[in-house]
Amino acid sequence: RRSSKRYPPGSLGIPIVGQSIGLLRAMRSNTADKWLQHRVMKYGPVSKLSLFGKPTVFIYGQAANKFLFNSDSSTVSNQQTESIRMILGDRGIQELSGGDHKRVRDALLLFLKPESLKQYVGKMDEEIRKHLQMHWQDKQQVTVLPLMKILTFNLICSLLFDLEQGTRRDKFLECFQQMIEGIWSVPLKLPFTRYNRSLKASMRVRNMVKELINEKRKKLEQEGASPRQDLITCMLSIRNEDGEKVLTEKEIVHNVMVVMVAGYETSSALITFIIRFLSIEPAIYAAVVQEQEEIARSKQLGEFLTWEDLAKMKYTWKVAMETLRVVPPVFGGFRKALKDIEYDGYLIPKGWQIFWASSMTHMDTSIFPEPSKFDPSRYEKQPVPPYCFVAFGGGPRICPGNEFARIETLAAIHHLVTQFSWKLLADDSFSRDPTPVPAQGLPVQIMPKKTTLPPKY
Numbered sequence: 001r002r003s004s005k006r007y008p009p010g011s012l013g014i015p016i017v018g019q020s021i022g023l024l025r026a027m028r029s030n031t032a033d034k035w036l037q038h039r040v041m042k043y044g045p046v047s048k049l050s051l052f053g054k055p056t057v058f059i060y061g062q063a064a065n066k067f068l069f070n071s072d073s074s075t076v077s078n079q080q081t082e083s084i085r086m087i088l089g090d091r092g093i094q095e096l097s098g099g100d101h102k103r104v105r106d107a108l109l110l111f112l113k114p115e116s117l118k119q120y121v122g123k124m125d126e127e128i129r130k131h132l133q134m135h136w137q138d139k140q141q142v143t144v145l146p147l148m149k150i151l152t153f154n155l156i157c158s159l160l161f162d163l164e165q166g167t168r169r170d171k172f173l174e175c176f177q178q179m180i181e182g183i184w185s186v187p188l189k190l191p192f193t194r195y196n197r198s199l200k201a202s203m204r205v206r207n208m209v210k211e212l213i214n215e216k217r218k219k220l221e222q223e224g225a226s227p228r229q230d231l232i233t234c235m236l237s238i239r240n241e242d243g244e245k246v247l248t249e250k251e252i253v254h255n256v257m258v259v260m261v262a263g264y265e266t267s268s269a270l271i272t273f274i275i276r277f278l279s280i281e282p283a284i285y286a287a288v289v290q291e292q293e294e295i296a297r298s299k300q301l302g303e304f305l306t307w308e309d310l311a312k313m314k315y316t317w318k319v320a321m322e323t324l325r326v327v328p329p330v331f332g333g334f335r336k337a338l339k340d341i342e343y344d345g346y347l348i349p350k351g352w353q354i355f356w357a358s359s360m361t362h363m364d365t366s367i368f369p370e371p372s373k374f375d376p377s378r379y380e381k382q383p384v385p386p387y388c389f390v391a392f393g394g395g396p397r398i399c400p401g402n403e404f405a406r407i408e409t410l411a412a413i414h415h416l417v418t419q420f421s422w423k424l425l426a427d428d429s430f431s432r433d434p435t436p437v438p439a440q441g442l443p444v445q446i447m448p449k450k451t452t453l454p455p456k457y
């Protein structure tokens with residue numbers, strides 16, 4: 001019997017840098033799964049290491065996911081790596097726990113919940129059409145990942161901040177992309193490091209966000225709240241029963257930063273990898289085209305997609321789920337032990353990080369038979385046990401943007417498959433940074449579809 005005071009096996013490595021470089025390197029060469037599997041084989045499902053400057057316990061499996069997602073906030077808190085906290089701010093939802101977390105999360109969900117998002121399907125559709133017109137139509141070749149990043153950023157700007165197309169949005173995107181580059185770096189505040197450049201860009205982004213908030217506040221004071229709002233206006237207007245503001249100015253700024261980041265590389269990776277899988281799986285592609293063309297045929301000329309149309313895209317969503325399983329955009333996450341915890345017979349000491357990796361259960365043969373096979377029909381055969389499909393996390397912190405991601409993904413795939421066909425121009429390998437990046441960003445040859453659909457398609 002192990003003693004409850006026993007530290008998990010493994011080594012903490014060199015202080016500060018620890019094994020971060022090993023893991024980041026494995027991610028970049030797409031061998032992080034193997035890197036972690038190797039740990040599990042060597043040390044078992046609980047082991048210690050040092051990541052991003054902190055002593056860390058890595059835990060693996062369905063039980064580990066359940067424990068991690070549901071631990072109460074006096075035992076485990078959500079704390080991002082030092083670099084993320086410095087870049088995004090310390091009052092973002094991912095830094096908060098207990099009552100503060102719930103308060104901010106409820107505020108975000110007021111806008112992001114399905115009942116409220118459903119009225120914006122048409123607006124998303126419009127933004128996607130504009131994107132395809134500008135970046136896809138009349139082109140012979142495009143590189144998918146950078147374009148999907150532009151698309152998802154613009155969708156966030158348009159839907160969440162009501163910031164329309166123009167030079168201001170382009171400038172915003174440029175600073176934002178610089179900021180994003182250093183988010184997963186080792187926090188070395190030296191000149192010329194990725195981290196340092198990112199930190200500087202984050203100050204510029206923060207100032208732009210503050211400016212945007214001030215404009216919205218003025219508009220709100222002058223015109224009052226309208227039923228169709230953006231996320232910022234919604235956060236500015238929330239009051240509690242006593243009529244007091246629910247969020248502080250700092251909380252609004254930091255959470256706007258968090259939402260921008262959380263919804264950017266994740267959704268763009270998902271749409272990009274669906275495009276990739278559709279080009280290497282002809283039978284699955286044909287089934288998606290059939291489903292989407294049927295919906296297109298039911299629409300009037302120029303008519304936008306609706307919430308009801310999205311509900312019909314059942315097979316396409318299974319393809320998205322399978323993409324999320326095989327290539328989860330979020331590789332894993334961190335928590336922090338707020339007190340000494342005994343887990344599976346080992347001690348997780350107070351103050352240490354806890355690290356989980358979603359892709360580990362997604363590739364477990366006992367949960368997903370033939371896990372390497374891309375098979376959307378697996379979701380028709382048997383229900384997935386809880387805490388095994390964790391692309392959106394789980395428990396009280398499950399991704400509040402999952403509905404937003406579902407709408408934008410389905411609407412984008414609808415227009416892509418009804419307007420174009422495509423062929424891969426690079427091999428189908430990918431790496432992680434830490435979101436998945438296909439070889440060369442997924443260059444494809446595109447052909448407009450000769451179609452029997454109404455002219456808008």
Ligand code: HEM
Pocket residue numbers: 078093094105108112258259262263264266267270324328329330332333334390391392393394396397398399400401402404405
């Ligand atoms: C395919 C797209 C997406 C994936 C795979 C994804 C995945 C995740 C995961 C795994 C978590 C939990 C992290 C943890 O527990 O440590 C999370 C949290 C979060 N996501 Fe997403 N996400 C996606 C899109 C979005 C979008 C579009 C938004 C915003 C519009 C968003 C906003 C957030 C926020 C605010 C959190 C923090 C929630 C909390 O701590 O309570 N995500 N996401």
